[in-house]
Amino acid sequence: MSEDMIVLGIETSCDETAAACVRGGTQVLSSVVSSQVDLHSEYGGVVPEIASREHGERMIPVVARAMVEAGLDGSNIDAVAATVGPGLIGALLVGVSTAKALALTWDVPFVAVNHLEAHLYASFLEDPHLEFPLVVLLVSGGHTMLVLMEGHGRYRILGETLDDAAGEAFDKVARYLGLGYPGGPAIDRLSMSGDPEAIRFPRSMLDEGLEFSFSGLKTSVVNYVRKHPDVSTEDVAASFQAAVVDVLVHKVRRAAREHGAKAAAIGGGVAANSLLREQFLGACADDGLAGFVPSRSMCTDNAAMIASAGWYEFQRVGAAEMSTGATPNLRIRTL
Amino acid sequence: MLILGIETATVQAGCALGGHEGVLASAHCSKGRRHAENLTPAIEFICAQAQVDLSEIGLVAVDTGPGLFTGLRVGIAAAKAIAYALRVPMIGVSSLDLLAFPVRFSQRLIVPAIDARRGEIFSAMYRQVPGGVQRLSEPTVGSAEDLATELMARSEEVLLVGDGALRYKDVFDSLDKVERVDVGNSYPSAVSLVQLAHAKALREEFVQIDQIHPAYLRKPDAEINWQVRDVH
Ligand SMILES: [Zn+2]
Numbered sequence: 001m002s003e004d005m006i007v008l009g010i011e012t013s014c015d016e017t018a019a020a021c022v023r024g025g026t027q028v029l030s031s032v033v034s035s036q037v038d039l040h041s042e043y044g045g046v047v048p049e050i051a052s053r054e055h056g057e058r059m060i061p062v063v064a065r066a067m068v069e070a071g072l073d074g075s076n077i078d079a080v081a082a083t084v085g086p087g088l089i090g091a092l093l094v095g096v097s098t099a100k101a102l103a104l105t106w107d108v109p110f111v112a113v114n115h116l117e118a119h120l121y122a123s124f125l126e127d128p129h130l131e132f133p134l135v136v137l138l139v140s141g142g143h144t145m146l147v148l149m150e151g152h153g154r155y156r157i158l159g160e161t162l163d164d165a166a167g168e169a170f171d172k173v174a175r176y177l178g179l180g181y182p183g184g185p186a187i188d189r190l191s192m193s194g195d196p197e198a199i200r201f202p203r204s205m206l207d208e209g210l211e212f213s214f215s216g217l218k219t220s221v222v223n224y225v226r227k228h229p230d231v232s233t234e235d236v237a238a239s240f241q242a243a244v245v246d247v248l249v250h251k252v253r254r255a256a257r258e259h260g261a262k263a264a265a266i267g268g269g270v271a272a273n274s275l276l277r278e279q280f281l282g283a284c285a286d287d288g289l290a291g292f293v294p295s296r297s298m299c300t301d302n303a304a305m306i307a308s309a310g311w312y313e314f315q316r317v318g319a320a321e322m323s324t325g326a327t328p329n330l331r332i333r334t335l
Numbered sequence: 336m337l338i339l340g341i342e343t344a345t346v347q348a349g350c351a352l353g354g355h356e357g358v359l360a361s362a363h364c365s366k367g368r369r370h371a372e373n374l375t376p377a378i379e380f381i382c383a384q385a386q387v388d389l390s391e392i393g394l395v396a397v398d399t400g401p402g403l404f405t406g407l408r409v410g411i412a413a414a415k416a417i418a419y420a421l422r423v424p425m426i427g428v429s430s431l432d433l434l435a436f437p438v439r440f441s442q443r444l445i446v447p448a449i450d451a452r453r454g455e456i457f458s459a460m461y462r463q464v465p466g467g468v469q470r471l472s473e474p475t476v477g478s479a480e481d482l483a484t485e486l487m488a489r490s491e492e493v494l495l496v497g498d499g500a501l502r503y504k505d506v507f508d509s510l511d512k513v514e515r516v517d518v519g520n521s522y523p524s525a526v527s528l529v530q531l532a533h534a535k536a537l538r539e540e541f542v543q544i545d546q547i548h549p550a551y552l553r554k555p556d557a558e559i560n561w562q563v564r565d566v567h
Contacts, residue, residue, distance in 0.1 A: 049404070049555035056408050060415045060544050074420050090405055093371050097409045100375040101416035105389050322379060325372040 005078035009307025012095030013087025018303035019066035025311035029070035052090030081310025085330030092326035109319030123265035140268035141167030159210030194238030340528035343410030344402025344430035351525035396532030401457035424541035433523035448499030456499030479503035
């Protein structure tokens, strides 16, 4: 198959129904994301059954729009890639079943994509010349991990969170502060008018290894607000955000130093956070690392990164079996 | 017109291919609840066996439930994708219709009952009419005991069919005038789906992809909890 093959990517692992057409792993012809966030916000988190039902309703309209926006029809598609895990089982199954049926009907390969690996590839989509070894900080509502990429498809997990994911901490603190769901954008916005040095929240495990822990920080925020009911919410948000970002950036630097990385990148929904983006790039510049921050729409869940990761997967590994199912707890394939 | 039927409303997943010459090929598996894994290879298999290319399909029929949510989503997602890729119309058929159809020669009241888990069954009532069956009541979800009480009140000969009838056989077998269809016919079949869809196709009862919705008959969990909270 030629290098400039066009992959239709499909993503349904959580609460975004997405489809995208990408040529040659890097040229985004279309990227459509239909977010269900409004449906889940009243519950303060993603309700799996609602998500699964919505994916079923939105999937084909989203695919159809991605095809129209790219100006393509089925005869132009060279492969169909879909997220097979990790994620919500009912949600994943809609995307996997749709993708396999499209591949079967169009008589093209089906490519199975790991959602976490796709987040790593979001950076390559926008900068295909990133140098290895590359340290990627993957931060979202479900994951917080440092991954060393030694080459395409060659991953080593350097550290993960021992309790809450960073995005989960944002959601929980936002809920406690009455800022609604999702918490990340709300805290980001509020922090703009707060003082990040107003309260010194703890930086858990700052000088220990490459693991993360955020549940203690969340508890500190709750305790502080209980003791100081008149504190400015803006200051709490800004100080909390500063503590999270401090730890994340600190560990990226250490990981890059310890593993001789040439470049560093971030990915996942929390990588859309303004302070993290700024501090991460600043730290990379200080340490002489080539730092890369994908555009915000490439950090949050989307199907362009699935199509891109699918292209690399197909070049390296090939097609997946038609009997492939969904794997809710799929891990990154490490060395 | 060649019809592809996809049926995944219970623990069984199946597909069939047919048209005016009847059903040409079919495949079913009721073990392992591997709907997503089995369905696409099964479609590939029946097409190869019948020497039919998917591009020859002119209509995609799908079982829209009620039934197991996960299975339904897999089958409906695949059916919609194939209809979209081929640019052909669809026909949705109720899983309860599919259970009643094969026993249409019975004079009795026909009651399909599908296991809905959580101690409940999906059911509806049917009667034989020339060429098939006619549904007499709206599909509902409720306990086997409630259905048994309703059947006793009607005091007529009843034929029960489906895995719900089988699962709660202790409730139904004690009733007079109620007979249960045996294990071999307890799941809706893709063969019946193609037969029923063919009849509908002759009447041009086609729908577009966005008009196909699974019959859940139950609100999502979170909503139920929400309402309970409001009540108390
Ligand atoms: Zn994600």
